[in-house]
Amino acid sequence: MEDHEKFREWVTAEKGVKINGITAHKFEGRGVGIIAEKRLEANTTILIVPIPALRTVHTLPKSLQPLAKSAPTIHGLLALMLVLDTTPKFSLWSAVLPTDSDFQSTMPLHYPPSLQDLLPTSSKTLLAHQKEKLLADWEFASSHYPKIPYEDYLYAWLLVNTRTFYFVSPSPGAVTPKNHDDCMALNPFADYFNHSSVGCHVSLTTSGYTISTNRLYSKGEEVFISYGNHSNDFFLTEYGFILPGVEEEAGNEWDEVLLDDYILPLLSSEKKERLKDAGFWGKYILDGREVCYRTQVALRAQCLSARKWQRFVDGSDDGDEDEEAVNEVLLKVLKRYKKDADKTAKQVRAIKDGEANHRDTLARRWKQISNLLQRAINRIQS
Numbered sequence: 115m116e117d118h119e120k121f122r123e124w125v126t127a128e129k130g131v132k133i134n135g136i137t138a139h140k141f142e143g144r145g146v147g148i149i150a151e152k153r154l155e156a157n158t159t160i161l162i163v164p165i166p167a168l169r170t171v172h173t174l175p176k177s178l179q180p181l182a183k184s185a186p187t188i189h190g191l192l193a194l195m196l197v198l199d200t201t202p203k204f205s206l207w208s209a210v211l212p213t214d215s216d217f218q219s220t221m222p223l224h225y226p227p228s229l230q231d232l233l234p235t236s237s238k239t240l241l242a243h244q245k246e247k248l249l250a251d252w253e254f255a256s257s258h259y260p261k262i263p264y265e266d267y268l269y270a271w272l273l274v275n276t277r278t279f280y281f282v283s284p285s286p287g288a289v290t291p292k293n294h295d296d297c298m299a300l301n302p303f304a305d306y307f308n309h310s311s312v313g314c315h316v317s318l319t320t321s322g323y324t325i326s327t328n329r330l331y332s333k334g335e336e337v338f339i340s341y342g343n344h345s346n347d348f349f350l351t352e353y354g355f356i357l358p359g360v361e362e363e364a365g366n367e368w369d370e371v372l373l374d375d376y377i378l379p380l381l382s383s384e385k386k387e388r389l390k391d392a393g394f395w396g397k398y399i400l401d402g403r404e405v406c407y408r409t410q411v412a413l414r415a416q417c418l419s420a421r422k423w424q425r426f427v428d429g430s431d432d433g434d435e436d437e438e439a440v441n442e443v444l445l446k447v448l449k450r451y452k453k454d455a456d457k458t459a460k461q462v463r464a465i466k467d468g469e470a471n472h473r474d475t476l477a478r479r480w481k482q483i484s485n486l487l488q489r490a491i492n493r494i495q496s
């Protein structure tokens with residue numbers, strides 16, 4: 115942990131970062147995270163990172179500033195800034211960052227195509243979007259700096275992807291970027307925090323980012339923040355990890371699965387058109403408790419007359435009396451999906467390509483999906 119000590123000295127002495135009662139620590143399966151060095155009462159301020167310590171679109175070196183208007187994304191520009199930064203100061207920070215091989219073994223972007231093909235649909239859709247964004251950023255970066263190797267750019271791009279905080283300048287009169295995705299800051303030391311569904315409080319003011327404890331922490335406990343209320347499919351693609359499933363200890367209470375692949379093929383073209391016209395096309399979600407309202411609408415399109423369905427959509431019929439018919443369709447959907455999820459978990463384990471960690475994470479994800487589906491089946495059948 116010597117590099118971490120040097121980095122800590124640098125951020126506190128030169129960047130004005132204030133650290134109280136926490137330190138960086140290596141955790142099995144989670145890389146480096148934050149540990150409580152002593153007992154921390156609830157509402158203790160454990161970290162303050164002042165605004166000038168951040169790296170954002172406002173701190174680009176002079177050579178990159180003219181590109182800010184034409185770059186496809188701020189993400190891509192920050193990656194370019196990292197690749198081009200060879201200053202000794204930055205080397206203190208880069209020494210504590212994950213390595214390229216950490217990304218190779220965790221990020222689905224690095225999975226072989228055979229395993230990318232077996233990602234759950236929502237992870238696959240996110241990955242396709244990520245690839246498109248990366249390509250546009252890389253084309254832009256390499257057109258301005260043709261000598262940069264792609265591997266270096268990709269590594270920096272993934273650092274930005276997995277370590278930035280949502281940032282809008284808190285200075286009075288500052289302009290908020292139009293695109294939400296462009297609101298990002300590299301945040302030294304704060305970027306050590308790993309994620310859990312419930313974590314410390316994070317606030318951004320003109321003093322910078324302040325992180326304070328959400329509860330009492332015992333000495334030696336890992337201290338988390340929350341990266342947001344996302345499903346494990348999202349965490350897998352964007353960050354290369356999954357939390358335990360909904361029903362497990364410290365599980366992801368926001369986990370959910372997308373049912374589109376199993377509901378849409380049931381519907382006739384007339385019913386599909388009706389759903390599209392009414393704004394209920396796709397995004398059918400099952401979470402740890404229930405299916406969403408959109409799913410209810412789609413299932414009702416399948417098993418009710420057009421007139422009855424319309425009354426449910428209008429809100430003039432609460433739909434209670436049709437619950438049995440709806441559950442019958444839903445049960446078929448869930449059982450079919452569960453059978454496929456179990457099959458896919460086996461397929462993933464049998465594949466020889468990629469790293470063991472790729473296969474293990476993806477097979478675990480399919481097992482979680484299977485469990486979520488089984489719980490919903492049990493609820494209907496109980």
Ligand SMILES: C[S@@+](CC[C@H](N)C(=O)[O-])C[C@H]1O[C@@H](n2cnc3c(N)ncnc32)[C@H](O)[C@@H]1O
Binds near residue numbers: 144220307310354356
């Ligand atoms: C902001 S960084 C956190 C620090 C990072 N663990 C490190 O070694 O530098 C985000 C990355 O940490 C890892 N991570 C965060 N929360 C995690 C968790 N609950 N379980 C496993 N890995 C996690 C993932 O690799 C993610 O991309």
